[in-house]
Amino acid sequence: MEWVEQAIINFANWIWDIPLLVLLLGGGLFFLIYSGFIPFRHIGHAINVLRGRYDNPDDPGQINHFQALSTALAATVGMGNISGVAIAIALGGPGAIFWMWVTAVVGMATKFFTATLAVMYRGRDRAGELQGGPMYFITEGLGKKWMPLAVFFSLAGLFGSLPMFQANQLTAILHDVLLTPAGVHAGFMSHFITGLVLTGLVGIVIFGGIQRIGKVASRLVPFMVVLYFLAVVIILIVHHQRVPEYLSLIFINAFNAGNYHGSAMLGGALGGLIILGARRAAFSNEAGIGTAPMAHGAAKTTEPVREGLVAMLGPAIDTLIVCTLTALAILVTDVWKTGDSNGISLTVRAFNEAIPYAGQYILMLAVLIFALSTMFSYSYYGSKCFSFLAGPAAGKGYTFFYVFTILVASIASLTAVESLISGSFALMAIPTMTSALLLAPKVKRASKDYFSMMKEKNGRME
Numbered sequence: 001m002e003w004v005e006q007a008i009i010n011f012a013n014w015i016w017d018i019p020l021l022v023l024l025l026g027g028g029l030f031f032l033i034y035s036g037f038i039p040f041r042h043i044g045h046a047i048n049v050l051r052g053r054y055d056n057p058d059d060p061g062q063i064n065h066f067q068a069l070s071t072a073l074a075a076t077v078g079m080g081n082i083s084g085v086a087i088a089i090a091l092g093g094p095g096a097i098f099w100m101w102v103t104a105v106v107g108m109a110t111k112f113f114t115a116t117l118a119v120m121y122r123g124r125d126r127a128g129e130l131q132g133g134p135m136y137f138i139t140e141g142l143g144k145k146w147m148p149l150a151v152f153f154s155l156a157g158l159f160g161s162l163p164m165f166q167a168n169q170l171t172a173i174l175h176d177v178l179l180t181p182a183g184v185h186a187g188f189m190s191h192f193i194t195g196l197v198l199t200g201l202v203g204i205v206i207f208g209g210i211q212r213i214g215k216v217a218s219r220l221v222p223f224m225v226v227l228y229f230l231a232v233v234i235i236l237i238v239h240h241q242r243v244p245e246y247l248s249l250i251f252i253n254a255f256n257a258g259n260y261h262g263s264a265m266l267g268g269a270l271g272g273l274i275i276l277g278a279r280r281a282a283f284s285n286e287a288g289i290g291t292a293p294m295a296h297g298a299a300k301t302t303e304p305v306r307e308g309l310v311a312m313l314g315p316a317i318d319t320l321i322v323c324t325l326t327a328l329a330i331l332v333t334d335v336w337k338t339g340d341s342n343g344i345s346l347t348v349r350a351f352n353e354a355i356p357y358a359g360q361y362i363l364m365l366a367v368l369i370f371a372l373s374t375m376f377s378y379s380y381y382g383s384k385c386f387s388f389l390a391g392p393a394a395g396k397g398y399t400f401f402y403v404f405t406i407l408v409a410s411i412a413s414l415t416a417v418e419s420l421i422s423g424s425f426a427l428m429a430i431p432t433m434t435s436a437l438l439l440a441p442k443v444k445r446a447s448k449d450y451f452s453m454m455k456e457k458n459g460r461m462e
Helices: 003-017 017-034 045-049 064-075 080-094 095-120 134-141 143-158 162-180 188-206 210-237 241-258 267-285 293-295 305-310 313-333 343-354 361-392 392-410 414-458
Strands: none
Touching: 017 095, 017 267, 017 414, 045 064, 045 305, 045 313, 064 267, 064 293, 064 305, 064 313, 064 361, 080 095, 080 313, 080 343, 080 392, 095 134, 095 241, 095 267, 095 293, 095 305, 095 313, 095 414, 134 143, 134 293, 134 361, 134 414, 143 241, 143 361, 143 414, 162 188, 162 361, 162 392, 162 414, 210 241, 210 313, 210 343, 210 361, 241 267, 241 313, 241 361, 267 313, 267 414, 293 305, 293 361, 305 313, 305 414, 343 361, 361 392
8 A cells, every 4th residue: 555655645745835835824924914913912912811801601602712722732732743843853954943933923813813713703513503613614704605615624624633643653652662662562463552542542532522622631731731841941951052052053044954855845945944844833733724713613702803812822832832842852962963754753862862761751741641632632623524514413423433543543654644634734724724815804803893892991902
């Protein structure tokens, strides 16, 4: 089946060329300017909304603002932040991180627009339950004639929401840290058994629906971010002399592509580096892909702009903070120079180098929480896509298929798995960004009305 894997890899590389770069970066830049830089002018207000200052349990929706962001972050703060960043550095060098930052900044504006639309144009599924997400703001905001675009998004979402990358990399680190040192051969059977255990753990949570996922995510996400942050801070303290050097190199390499090892695109190595950074950032924070709006569309609120403000914090936490921590840990320990392109193994080396003996176990715990929380949220996204296509009663059928793919991913190659998910993400981005751009005036008008109303109530804005 090598030809199938190669076909998936070739498709992902092709679709992430110029069109997707223009759509995500260009579209995000448009949102940023068109909004009047709202994501940066009202961060204080967004934090107050997140803290529950404006929560009303009687508002329509299923989960509160904090649980909605936690569910979205549980999906984005995951393996893309650990192994995905490592892959970006292995292929592009330090400069890849700069273009991930650029993508995250414009991604904040994209998240603001798409999450606002997810609440503004919530629709009801065939069971009459209120739902949000790109497929609903396409049909409710643009009209039923745009149904083919909503169906296209949902079909791509069935594959983009699969837990295969997380399962693959979690299996890899469990073998690297626990099984291989114990003398267990990393073969088909050991990978299969590991996948079976992961399937059971994920199944316990996801069959409980969005309420259980939201509760679990709101407890796991803060813990995993703090744990990972403290571990990386230790690494940076150990190598504190090298931090300024590598921060400088991130900016220098961003424009000379001195350590880029991939294919030339957009006319040269720099173009290839920009696409690499944008692709890795999109895989990490999912701005413009359309997954997060499905979580934010379930928030209990009557004010769409509030949920948009909460959602915009996602790329800042995910890429500007967590991805940067991973990048610095890999860079200052110099493990990125080994040429190892297996993301998770490269990150394990960085932790082992700076924190002997304990480092790999700390990373393993963080990866376990990262990966499991991501798989919890992705199951919700996939089942929403399937329910939109086949009705809520069919959602459980997708959940069974979802947990089965964990077993498949445990024995598949990293390159094929990563290409399948990133290729599906690219397909999801086309309807999400197209519809968001068409509905952008609605968001701008709602934002103007909302901030005018808040200013009248409070006399000023945070």
